[in-house]
Amino acid sequence: MPEAASRWTTSGSSSGAPRVAPDQALDPFGAHAVYALRLDGRAHTAADPRALRHLPGAPRGVDPAALHGYLCFSHPPDPRTLFAGVERVPAPAPWAERPAPADEGSAVRTLRALLAASVARMLGAERDVGVYLSGGLDSSLVAALLARAGARVHLFSLDFGAPWDAELEHARAVADHLGRPLHRVRARPRDVSRALEPTAAALHQPFGDPVTVPLFLLGQAARDHVASVFNGEGGDQLFGGWATKPMLAAEAYGGAGYSREAAYLATYHRFYGVEDQLLTPAARAAIGTMDAGAWLRPALDAPGLPTLLHRLRAANLRLKGAQNIAPRMAQLAAVHGLQARAPFFDTALAEWTFTLPADFFLRGASEKHLLKRAAQGLLPPVLIDRPKRGMGVPATEWLRGWMSPLRWEAARRLSARRLRRDGWFRPEYVAALRRGDDHPGETRRRRAGEKLWALLMLHLWLDAQDPPLDWRIS
Template identity: 30%
Template structure:
C-alpha cells in the first residue's frame, strides 16, 4: 500500500518544490521509501509501504516512455504477467506495479479493465503527453484531484465527458494537495450540507470546492483536448445466477475462499481483523484453510452493550487462531479524537473510526497486512435497516397524520444510552417511513433531515438544505439504476445504495484512513471482483427474509463458521456516543457548541444547535447522530480551516 501525488501542467512547468512537499504529507501511507519523478510537464511523488518484492518494485516506475505511481494491490498479477510475457514483455521485478505499467503499454487506456484489485493509479505517458488517473471498481483506494485551466482552478466537479483543463494535481489524501500550496482552500458549501445529512462528503465532491474525488470505477485522462472522465465498470444487474439456496451457497463459498487465498499472498506478515461477527469470522475461517497459524485481532469495550470481544474469543478458540485482543475505554477514545481529525482531513462522522484507528495501531505491532470483513453487509443485506424495509413499505400506507402522531409519541420515550436501543430504533424507523422509497435507507442511517438542517444552519447555508441538494447524489444514482431496470424501492435498489454510497463514502474511507494512519494494509475479500459480481446477480430473496439477513451467506457458511456466530444478533462496530457526550466528552462538546465557537464557525445558527445539545445532555432526547456529526465538522474546521 502506498501514497501517490503529483502535478501535470500542459501549459507550464509544474512546481517541483511543491510536489516535493506533497510526498512527506503521505509518509504514513508509505514509510518504507520515497520517490520522485520530474520530466517536462510532469512531477510525480510516491511513498511506499513494501508488501511484495521488498527489494525491487520501487516507484515511480518507468518503462517505454511511461511512468507510473500506483497505490494498492493487483491480484492475479502472476496470470497477467504470464500473458504479457507471451506478448513479448520482459519484466525486471516481481512486483505487481510493473504488471500494471506493462498492461498499459500493451493495451492503452482500457488496461484498467484488466486489473483485478484495489488501486488508485496515476500514469504519465510522455509519448502522448497525457496523464491518466484511475480508481478501482468499489472505491477501496482513494484518489483526490484538482483541475486548472490556465491560472484558475475549477470550482465545481466535472461531469462525465470532456471538461476544458490544462493542468491537474492529484493525491491519495487532501492533505497532500494542501501541502502543495497552490490549491484553493475554500469550503464547498454544498458538500458541507450533504455531509451533515449523510455523515460523510459524497463523491465527487470534497469538502474543498476546488478538490474532487475520482469516483470508483472511473478513469480520467488529461491531454491536449482537456480532461475526460468516464466510467469503465457497472455493478451487474440481478439475474443470471443460481436461484436455489444450496447451489448459490456453494458458488459463493468457492469464490470467497479464492478471494481470501489471493489476499494472503504477501512478503510480509498477514493477519485478520476478527470482531466475532459473521463476516470477519468467515474470513478468518477460510484463511485457516490456507495458512497456519492465522493471527487474529479484536478490540473490546468496557461498556457492556457495545462489547463484542467474547464473540471474537469464541470464534478464535473454535478456529484455532493465534488471537490478540485490546480494550477501548472512553478515555482512550478522547485521546484518539485529534488523531482521527488529523488523519481524515475531511469531516467524517462515523464514530467507529475511533476503535478502527486503535485496532489498526494494535494490529500493526504484529503484522503489515490485515484481512477484514468489509462489504459483507452491503452485498448480502446485513444491516438492520433491511429488516425494516418490508414493514416500512406497509407503514408508508398509513395516513400521514397518524404517522406524525406516532412520531410524536415515540419522541416521548425515555432516551437510552445503550447501543441500538428500542427507543433509538423506533425513532429512526418512523423517521424513514415517510421518505421516498429510494431515499428510505439514507434517511434511516443519516444524521440530519433537510428540514432539521434548515433550522440549525446559518441563513446562507440553510438555503441549500433542500431534498434536491441533500439527496442529489442518491437520487441521481437511483435514476441511473431505474434506467437500467432496477425497480425503485426494491431490495436490489437498496443494496445498490449501500454499495455505491455508504460503502464507498463511509466504510471504505474509514478502513483506508484508519489502516493507513498506522501504515497497515487492509484487504477486503468480500469486495473481490468475482464475489461482488456473483453476489449482485443473486436474487434478493436469497439475501433477505422477513426476519433474517444474509440468508445465502449464512447458509453457505454452515460447517465453516461456528453455529453460535451464525445465529447471534448483529452488533455493529459502534461506540457509546450518547453516553460519552453526557460523560467524558461533555466538556469538549460544551466547548465546541459554545456561543463563541459557533459564531466563529459561521456554519450554524448557534441557538438552535445549543438547544439540541441541552436536550441531549438533559436526557430529554437521544441526539447522538446529529450532535456527533456537527461536532466532527467543528473539530475538522478548527484543524483544517474553512469558514461556513
C-alpha cells in the first residue's frame, strides 16, 4: 500500500448506502470529496478513491462509462470514477435563483464585502501566503484583497517562454502595483516532462487539461516559501466568464437541430462527437449506449433556475468547477504539503450571486461586469478592462516540437503497439493527433494538442496506479 494510503480511512454501513463520517462533510465546490464502494452489502467511504482499491474483493477494472466521460469532459464526471465500482458522493448545490431588487451600486459594495470576508476567513491568522497569479482579473483581485487584509503575498506566475509568455507582463504589472516581487516559475518542455509522472501520481483521478502539470510546478516552487496558496479559480464560473457568451449565442442562433447539451459539450473541445474515429469497435461495445448528455441535464435543466444565464453559471460551477477545477487544485497543492484556497468558491458569495439580474454579469459584450466594477480602485484600470486571454498552455507545440522531450513521451506512452495491445483507441487516429491533425471542422490548431494531452495524461495516470488497473479489453 502506498505510504500516503495509511492516512486514509474508510467507514462501513450495513444499509448499503454511503455513510459520510463527521470529518468528511461534503464540500459543495468539490475541492474535498467523499468516495464510496459497496462490497458484500456494506458501503465503504474514503477521502481518496485509491484507498478503496486496497479493500479485499475490490474490483480491479476500469469503468467504461467513466472513461467515456473523461474523453468528453477531461475528467470523469460525477458520480463515476475510473475505478470500477467506486463512486464520488455527489455534493449538494446550495444555490437557487432568488431574484431580489438590485441596485448596481449597492451590489458592488456587497460584492466587495463578501469577497473581503471570504479572503479574511481563508487567510485566518496567516500573514505569509502565496498567490498563483495569471495576470487576469480574478487572481489579481484576490492578490489585491489579500494585500489589503495585511497579508504578505508571495506571487508566483508561470513562464512558458516566448512567444507564449504574453501574460507575464500583466502579472508583472500586478506585482508592481502591489509592491511585491514576482516569482517566475519555468514551465518549458523539459520542466514539464520531468513533472509528468509525479503529477499523475498525485491525482485521485485523471485530469486532462494541459494546465495540470504547470500547476504542479507552481506548487513545487511555492512550497519553499509558504504553507498555503490562494488563486482566482472559480471567478469565471461564478461571474459568467468568457465561456458563457458562446453558449448564449448558440442558444439564440442555433437554429433547427440545435441541442443545448451538444453545444455545452462542444465547449470542452475534447472527443465528444468524434468517438467513432477515436474508439475501436471493442471500446464502443464496452461503453455501450452511454449518453454523455445525461451528465449535463441535472445541471442545465436545474429546477429553480429559470434564467438561462444562471443555469449556465450553476452548470459551470458544478461541472467545470466542483468536478474539475477545485479537486485538481486541492490535490496538486496537497502533494507539496500546501493548502489551496480559492475565495471565489464561497457558499455565501455563490448564493448571493443568484439573487442578481443577468445583466450584472454580461453587459453588452463585456463579461463579469459586476466583478470588474468591484475591482475598480483595487487594481489599475488597464488590468480590469483588458480582453480575456486565459492561460494559453502551448500543448500542441510541446507535443510536436522536434527536440521536445514531450514529443518523445507521447510517442512512448501512446505508441501504436501499446494502443493495439490495450484495445481502446485507434492507433491511426492518435497518430494523426501526434502529427497535429484534427477533424476537418476544427480550425484552431491548439485543439489537436489538447486532445493528445488528454490521452497522454490518461495513460500516465493509468501507469501510476498501484495495484495496476485491469485496463485492457479482452
